[in-house]
Amino acid sequence: MISLHGTVAVGEFSRQFSLDVGNEIVGVFGANGTGKTSLLRTIAGLCPLGEGELIANGVMVDAPAKHLFVQPELRNIGMVFQDHSLFPFMTALDNAAFPLTMRGVKRNAARKLASEMLDQFGVANVAQQLASTLSGGQSQRVAIVRALVGSPQAVLLDEPLSAIDDESRESVRNQIREHLDRLAVSAIVVSHDRADLDHLCSRIENYTR
Secondary structure (H helix, E strand, O other): OEEEEEEEEEOOEEEEEEEEEOOOEEEEEEOOOOOHHHHHHHHHOOOOEEEEEEEEOOEEEEEHHHOEEOOHHHOOEEEEOOOOOOOOOOEHHHHHHHHHHHOOOOHHHHHHHHHHHHHHOOOHHHOOOEHHHOOHHHHHHHHHHHHHOOOOOEEEEEOOOOOOOHHHHHHHHHHHHHHHHHHOOEEEEEOOOHHHHHHHOOEEEEEOO
């Protein structure tokens, strides 16, 4: 479960949010500048709350008034970033396996699990390429694998299909939905494409300025 009631403040941006997500896939839709990405980054622990409280997976992870802030690596949240944010001088496989190795999974076992999921998302053929050499669509698929591979307790996806070509879009959407259904955790999907949200999500929150 994710429960955020408070102020998300990043730079000059500040907005009050009230959001509760159970074991479901919730879409977040709205115009640019309404704080969708800032919301996800705050839940992931990359930006602290301005005020209020954030509970993730049954644990309070951010409460400024209580001087409480849990570091992102301890939240067990998988995230797909809008710019993919792969490590450029690591291979696609090592990028995908990174969350597992950070949690102490032995390198060979982590790479095996990541390799299997790269294959499911159609990018096994680029597993040994450096991330800096991948196309936008390939990078996005690797980023999706990285977010899902470690069986996280919550998943955040920021424009997860923006670089996927039209021919592959439905297949990748189906793969994401299948994995999220299997995980049965709280998931939030941000997208400017309402069709993607309608396909992926059980409900949609619409934020206006």
